Amino acid sequence: MKDCPLRTSVIGSYPFPGWLELAAQNLDRFGPDDLAELQDDAVICAVHDQLAAGLDVITDGEQTRLDFNLSFYGYLEGIDLESAPPRRFGPPAHDQRGRHRVVSELRAPRGLGAVEEFKRLQRVAASDAQRATVGATLKASVPGPYTLSGRLLPNAGLGYPDRWALTEALLPLVRKELEDLVAAGCAEISVDEPSMSCYAYREEPRRFVDIFNRTVETVAGRTRVCTHLCFGNYKARAVGPRQLAPMFPAFLDFKCDEMHVEMASREFAELELIGEIAKRCDAAVGIVDVKSYYVETPEDIARRVKRCLEFAPADRLVVAPDCGLSQTARWAAKRKLTNLVAGVKQVRQELGLAG
Secondary structure, eight states, X not given: OTTSTTEEOOOSBOOOOHHHHHHHTTGGGSOHHHHHHXXXXXXXXXXXXXXXXXXXXXXXXXXXXXXXXXXXXXXXXXXXXXXXXXXXXXXXXXXXXXXXXXXXXXXXXXXXXXXXXXXXXXXXXXXXXXHHXXXXXXXXXXXXXXXXGGGEEOBGGGTBOSHHHHHHHHHHHHHXXXXXXXXXXXXXXXXXOHHHXXXXXXXXXXHHHHHHHHHHTXXXXXXXXXXXXXXXXXXXXXXXXXXXXXXXXXXXXXXXXXXXXXXXXXXXXXXTHXXXXXXXXXXXXXXXXXXXXXXXXXXXXXXXXXXXXXXXXXXXXXEEESSOSTTSOHHHHHHHHHHHHXXXXXXXXXXXXXX
């Protein structure tokens, strides 16, 4: 971003306020107007925290989603949502989330809900007096079709024999959602495919590139397309080998304006790869560890940014957390974002950059 060097951003999710966690466990006690008020209030909290930190890019914190992608299944026709997880007790892991049976053609006649979320974010942000002076960009985040297919059970009898077939069925549904977001005025969309980065070690990465590029082909050039590569963050646990090497150089052919890579939790291993990313698009670097309750100081952030500048120029660098913040306590998330912005500000001042 040549007009905003060392841009500060977030991935998508943000911690729920404690009262929202409680309300989510007692939804049957609320009427529809109560629920709408809960949703608005939660987004107001997320927007307030992000603007108070001073971020250049904010989201709605995914406050109206049960999870990064699980809520999208509620918009899909053709699946049975009664699936139970195979394991309920013991240490948290991905097998504590159920998989849904596909029972008929996959359709999304009401869309996937992201447009409604973005319009709520627009309304809340426009009413926040701080934004008049901060001028933050509003970003929407949507899971890509390969990641979205991960909780669905294939059904060969319906023409969905494997995950690849499910992905192909979901691809036009996600693409339509992206088109509708652009039509709603969304200037920045993160199409997140963490499953691609988690499984690049065992699949053909160029097949992932083809899927991603076909997903975004109708919105590329009409909005800022971002993507987020990480190794999983369910209950702060990774799910794939934490190495970028299997993804590259193939993933350099993603048609995106910004590619985010998880770095802080990996002690900045393979940092040199951001130099290759920066030759193709903006390199967004995860610079605070969302899986740790050590709160990085502004000085920590400044040192890390300077390390990144050894490989990529300031006008090609975006600074963000490693992943979404939904698995991090709110008190820590607020402090981490505040210090992230403060540390970046230090570097900008030392380099004589605006902002």
